Amino acid sequence: MTDNLTAEQLSALLDSVFALQPRERWLALLVDLPDAQAPDSDAWAERRRLAADWFRLLHLRRERLPFTAIAFCAYPNVGSNNGDLPESAAVAFDPDEQAALPAGQVLPFATILQSASVVLAPTQFSATAPLKVLARQHGFRGATLPGFTRAMIPALGLDYERVNARVLQFKERMDRAAGVEVALEADGRRYASFFDLRHRTGHASGGLIREPGSVGNLPSGEAYVVPYEGERPGDPSGTAGELPVQFGDEIVVYRLERNQAVEVLSAGPASEAERRLLQEEPAYGNLAEVGIGVLGEWGVQAVGSTLLDEKLGLHLAFGRSDHFGGVTGPAAFRPRPRGPHRPRLRAVRAAAGARGRGRLRLPGRRARDDHPRRRVRGVAQRHAKSCRWRRPRTRRNPGVRSRCGSYRVKSSGETASCGKARRSFASEVTSGTASSCARWTNSQSYALHPDCSARRRTGADSMAYSRPASSVSASSMKTNASASDSACCRR
Numbered sequence: 001m002t003d004n005l006t007a008e009q010l011s012a013l014l015d016s017v018f019a020l021q022p023r024e025r026w027l028a029l030l031v032d033l034p035d036a037q038a039p040d041s042d043a044w045a046e047r048r049r050l051a052a053d054w055f056r057l058l059h060l061r062r063e064r065l066p067f068t069a070i071a072f073c074a075y076p077n078v079g080s081n082n083g084d085l086p087e088s089a090a091v092a093f094d095p096d097e098q099a100a101l102p103a104g105q106v107l108p109f110a111t112i113l114q115s116a117s118v119v120l121a122p123t124q125f126s127a128t129a130p131l132k133v134l135a136r137q138h139g140f141r142g143a144t145l146p147g148f149t150r151a152m153i154p155a156l157g158l159d160y161e162r163v164n165a166r167v168l169q170f171k172e173r174m175d176r177a178a179g180v181e182v183a184l185e186a187d188g189r190r191y192a193s194f195f196d197l198r199h200r201t202g203h204a205s206g207g208l209i210r211e212p213g214s215v216g217n218l219p220s221g222e223a224y225v226v227p228y229e230g231e232r233p234g235d236p237s238g239t240a241g242e243l244p245v246q247f248g249d250e251i252v253v254y255r256l257e258r259n260q261a262v263e264v265l266s267a268g269p270a271s272e273a274e275r276r277l278l279q280e281e282p283a284y285g286n287l288a289e290v291g292i293g294v295l296g297e298w299g300v301q302a303v304g305s306t307l308l309d310e311k312l313g314l315h316l317a318f319g320r321s322d323h324f325g326g327v328t329g330p331a332a333f334r335p336r337p338r339g340p341h342r343p344r345l346r347a348v349r350a351a352a353g354a355r356g357r358g359r360l361r362l363p364g365r366r367a368r369d370d371h372p373r374r375r376v377r378g379v380a381q382r383h384a385k386s387c388r389w390r391r392p393r394t395r396r397n398p399g400v401r402s403r404c405g406s407y408r409v410k411s412s413g414e415t416a417s418c419g420k421a422r423r424s425f426a427s428e429v430t431s432g433t434a435s436s437c438a439r440w441t442n443s444q445s446y447a448l449h450p451d452c453s454a455r456r457r458t459g460a461d462s463m464a465y466s467r468p469a470s471s472v473s474a475s476s477m478k479t480n481a482s483a484s485d486s487a488c489c490r491r
Contacts, residue, residue: 003150004050007057011065013156017218018118018141019210020066025117027067028140029055030089032077032123033102044124047148051122056095072098073112081146082129082320084330085109113138119215122148129323132215142215151303155219155311158298163221164206166294170223174202179238180290182314186244186251193241193256195290196228203324219300221311224291226326229259239287243316247274254285261285261318283332288321290314 005013014020014027031051034040055072062070075089091107092098113119113134119142121127126146135142174197183192207220230237239259245252247270254261254274262285264275278285293311302309322329 003153004053005057005153005156007061009157010054010057011061014065014118016160017143017207017209019208020118022066024066024068025140026069026071026112026115027058027065028071028073028112028116028119029058030073030075030119030121030123030127032125032127033074034124035076038077038079038124043147043149046150047122047124050148050150051120052095052098054120054122055098059095067118069093069115071112071116072101073107074101075109077123077125079125081126082323083125085127085130085134110138113140116140117212119143120218121145128215128217129320132323135213135215139212141209141212143209143218143220144215145218145307147305147307148218149303149305152219152305152308155295155300155308158207158219158221158295158300160207160220163294163298164204164208166297167204167206167221167223170292170294171202171204174223174225182241182243184244186246191242191244191253193243194238195287196238196259197225197290198228198238199232200225200228200325217307217311219295219308219311221295221298222291222293222315224289224324226321226324227259227287227290229286229321229327231327256287259287261287281334283328283334284319286319286321286326286328286332287316288319288326288328289317289324291316 029051031048033048034044052072055070058065058070070093072092073089074092075086078085086109088106088108089112090102091105091112092101097104116138117140119131119135119140121131121142122145124146126144128144128146131142131144177197179197180195181192182195183190185191202223202225205216205220205222205224207216207218209216227239228237237259239256241256242265243254243256243261245254250268250270251266252264252268252271252274253266255263255265260282261278264271264278291310291314293313293315295308296312300308300312302312320328320330320333
């Protein structure tokens, strides 16, 4: 595993992602600092060291970069993901000053962002929401890297032109969809929910952040949309159903109504804690995002961090949505020490031995000869029994759902002698065949992504995954994709 980028690789990444112009304003590198309420951790300290390494590497190439200044900015943490940024930050403009932080020059955040044309934010608590809002005011381009670790560095070396093209395909399908139906299975029970996508357009976060006023994650590779929140008078949201989410060894089941988690149906310590949170803060239950990541097609492995793992497949989030184009912002939340955005990237790890099958239907025309169907059977942490994007009923299309992009999931396989889930993986692609063995565990980020110890493909790019094991169900999948795709899209 690569421990860090070289100065040349870091410069190339900036040029590729931001399309650097001959003359740019500041490059601002933002980090947040621990305090008594949010104590330091090894991962947090390592992230600040990594940011300092990037700062020094960029200074080594300062004469070759178009920035008028490179600023390292340290600010007090805000205690939660996507909380509003503080009024000021300590700023250093060379490595010697950076070593002395947080002592030194202090500038208003507004001044820093007005002076910057590119912002990088490898922080502990996500700054994506406030930076998206502030970018529209100040015109900078920003990449947020909350929870970034050195294990994610290989994902920064992807061809983001290709990643972006794949993300745009899903974004266009979200734009045409009236809603998405999701069926999940946990502990032998099936749970169905519907997410209303009317009056909304999708967003593409494909790793190209080139327009002034735009902010996205790095690593990147997802299309996402805010479900309709019912803000139009007389037109309530149709989002409803039951949604199971795994917290440790406990499955918490939410009842959804009008795009809100209004009740917890399950019992247990985690269920009681979530029930209390919903009572104390109703806006916490707002369904804020439905997203599909694509980086699994490039062989990127789950690392147990939301930042990367959500880019590998289907994910959902509760809480604040105004930075995505929704209507739920900080004003909707009661004052409290913890913040308004609580991602739920888990739709849910079922109990060992659970089985499921499902189908994804995306709007579009029926598959043709130039859009071949490919079968993939393999290991998946697959708990969705079905997920169907629904197209509005019109005279030209009276409820007909296309088969383009459909897939099926079917559990199969046996348990390894060690007691850990182990399955075979085989796929038919135009360039050859692939095989792997896999081990599974529940990740702390609650993502639902394939995770195998090795994968080899003849005539195609190689993939590698690693993760400790635990017993879960295995699945097989059938999907449609274009002949040019290197791998099928995974949830």
